[in-house]
Amino acid sequence: MRHSTTRPRAAILAAGLLLSGCAATASINPSTQASSPPVQAVPPQLAATQGQLSMEQAVRMALLRNQSLRALYYRSTLSETAMTDAIAGTEGRTAADPLDQERRFIVAATSPLAQPMASEVDRRTADRTRTLVASEMLQTANAVRRAWIAAVAAAENARYLERALMSAEAGTELARRMVRVGNWPRLNELRERAFQGEVAAQLARARQAAVSERETLTKLLGLWGSEANFALPDRLPDLPASPANLPNVEEVALRQRLDLQASRLTIFAEAREFVLDGYDRGELVGYRRGEVTLSEVDYFGDNGKSREIRVPMFDRQQARRDPKLLPYVQSLDRYSELAVSVRSEAREAYLGYRTAYDVAKHYRDTIIPLRKEISEENLMRYNGMLISVFELLADAREQITSVTNYIEAQREFWTAETDLRLALTVGGAGGGSGRTVRLPGGSAAAGH
């Protein structure tokens, strides 16, 4: 599989993560950013005009150049130098696992935010900021992949319909000749012209869709001017030989999701603040008390090992009555609620991914070869003067439907693939960047 989740990786150190679309509290004037020529910020190895832009190249480019991300970097005091250094540090190592490469990049790029030597309160704020920035980067990567897939598929579809139009034109031309020599009534030509007209209209729409999907991508990449003329591959990548097999997808998500880890860290901190200190002070005597163990993987760590956190557990109804314990219990409640949605999102994304794979494979291995064989059989019947051009044209229509459905199925698969990645790291597929993110109060947001 491509994004090996058998190797646990993500974990966070920060707490109190607030990913939301709520009103701007720390926005800068975007026009200030946009007025600076993007070329200056781009290292030469990422120049957009070199060859065809692959999906992962697009992701890297967006992480550097997406306007919203840059605003966020600025606000969180991340320098562009840190970004370009991160690129330089990870670019050459073309990993078989693009997701791992992406993680290494994000870890490297956000490492200046880590403040291991600071006081505990400052460190928690810094970690929270780092997690938030990483989450935004992952959301943007997902949005870029979706846009890249949509743009490539739309262009492929439009090119295919050009071919379909040529077929329809040939039918019309033949009908015109048939009518001219008196072998066909005018009605038949009118039918062919109507069909050609439909294909032409379909093509016009497909071309517009291709332009519009490409613009979405261009915007996310932060490109303009001559750089917006980047080239994309002619078609989507081939389906992988087999789909990722994740029987324990919920467990993987529970360990890796950044938002869940943030919630765990809050619980951990609050456990110390409200609970253990309370014990120390002898305030909590009499509560029945146990422990739960939560395991997670440190997203920012390099070892990829999972670690375990133990936190105290009470009878919640009982604990809720004690105002000193209430914040901690509420955190536990939020954690439970979030864990339920994380499990659900993981199941749904994984099922969507597997279904999309099966459907695309079905088109590739069954429907398209069948259509091809049918067209070959039809051509043989035409050769033997057993069927007429009518039947060929009817068959051509069915081929067009199947091929466009196949392209759509491939698009759905790759989209489901990137959505699954997201569901296992931060969630919120399809959101992407372009929102204003509220940074944790304090030092990190002090830039404005």
Next chain:
Amino acid sequence: MPRNGRPYNPVVTLNGWTLPWRMKDGWKEFHLIAEPVVREMAPGMKANLWGYNGQSPGPTIECVEGDKVRIFVTNKLPEHTTIHWHGILLPSGMDGVGGLSQPQIPVGKTFVYEFEMKKSGTFMYHPHADEMVQMAMGMMGFLVVHPKDPNLHRVDRDFVFLINAYAIDPGSRTPRVSEMMNFDLWSWNSRVFPGIDTLAVRRGDRVRIRMGNLTMTNHPIHLHGYDFEVTGTDGGWVKPTARWPEVTVDIPVGAMRAIEFDANEPGDWAFHCHKSHHTMNAMGHSVPTMIGVDHRDVARKIITLIPDYMVMGERGMADMGEMEMPIPENTLPMMTGQGPFGPIEMGGMFTVVKVREGLARNSYADPGWYKHPPGTVAYELKA
């Protein structure tokens, strides 16, 4: 001449043979086995048919006026059957109409028919149980009763065949049994041109051709190079004073005709049904007229709509291009056959009567193409 029983001059069944018999206590005994068969209708095309004793049509039964015949019929079909002896004068209970004159022969059972051949002539046999299906599947056979006096109506060559028709979709093997009109294989003895035997004739021979029609339509059978007389039907011999000359004899549905002529003109003479779509093999009945319309390559442009990169490892159009206009498997070209001067462009009910000097009396092998005497072939006018 037969090895036992009364003497007679045997017939020649096109692409077929005569059923052997045995004499037992004064009865001439035959055994017909009704069963599924595979029939090559012409090289390159095989049909799943039903027939008798391994072929469709079944073997020709030959006997002599006055013979007492006992015919065992074993049913190895997947459904019941009977045999009706078309044109024979016999007891009503031997007439073979399922339910009317006898119970149908169940699967796996053998029935016995016994009757005396009261008159000579040209007859046929076929089922009269689920008749439409069984005839559409090819169940039928020729039946000849020779005159007691071998010199009566004597000819030198006596050819027989049945006219049948099948609806077998191009690319398939089994007839559509419910077809009423759109047959696409018009055959003689379940063979089509170029699969039908030629009729080799020694110059000067008296020739008889006997034909029976078990299709759903009439067939005007036409012989080139000769005029002939209709000398018999399945009703009996035509009195010499009642005969009239013809070059085409129309054979109605469910009827038989015997024609005779003296083969005095050497050459290769076309012999065919005069319905021109009956001298074609499989063809599309709703194909528009393409005369005057250049449609080369248009078909490929219209239909080649699967991008090559989408079908890895599949047959590409490249290897199809190497074959000259491939057609569906198990399908005969609509117009085919190669003659000494070029393509014959025929199919279906077409063959050649080949009249030659000095053929051996018992030789029926194809003598090859006729060598025309100089100055007797149509020629191009040179400016």
